[in-house]
Amino acid sequence: MTTGQHDPTTEGPTPDGEDLPALLLRLLAETGRDQKELADATGITYSRLNNWLTRTRGTSRIDAEDLRALAVALQRWGAKVTPRQVFAANGRPTPGPAVEERERKLIDIYRSLPVQGQRALIQHAELLRGTMALGK
Known part of the structure; x- marks a missing residue:
């Protein structure tokens, strides 16, 4: 699992090998924010977020609304990320909007x-x- 350098011209949702923890850590560094701020902005507890980012807890069962909240918070801070990229880094398709x-x-x-x-x-x-x- 490599994170590599982010290339904004890369086709596809995330740079090759970038899973959800790697994506979030990269975007936090790019925006100058920390895990506590992301937890506060999303309503996700710091301990849950930290467990995901340190890979001490799996990310396969993260609620879709939490994934969307992560993308929205990072976008507000100026990160170039879409919900599709966050879902893809988590190995999941982006759910359609609720009607x-x-x-x-x-x-x-x-x-x-x-x-x-x-x-x-x-x-x-x-x-x-x-x-x-x-x-x-």
Whole structure:
């Protein structure tokens, strides 16, 4: 896992080999900010953020909203980063925007199902998310 020098002309989401901790550490250095400031700006606890950056805790289960918050905070500080780059560095596709009408429809369907149906819907959604993450 190499971080290498950042080349803004590089095609693709992040320089080759740059995972989420490497991306965040590079952008923090570029913006002159520290982990505490990033934690405060995103609402992510310092200990969680520090665990991700020091690789003492895995990053595969980071909530999508936390990834978006990281990108937004860094953008506010002048970093040249997009949510797509943050998600890609985390090895995940960028989720589409939430549309209230679709969310409401899905919640209505979920609530109309018996418990077994709710569990099946959740299981199906998780499988779909996994398939989409693999680019299938």
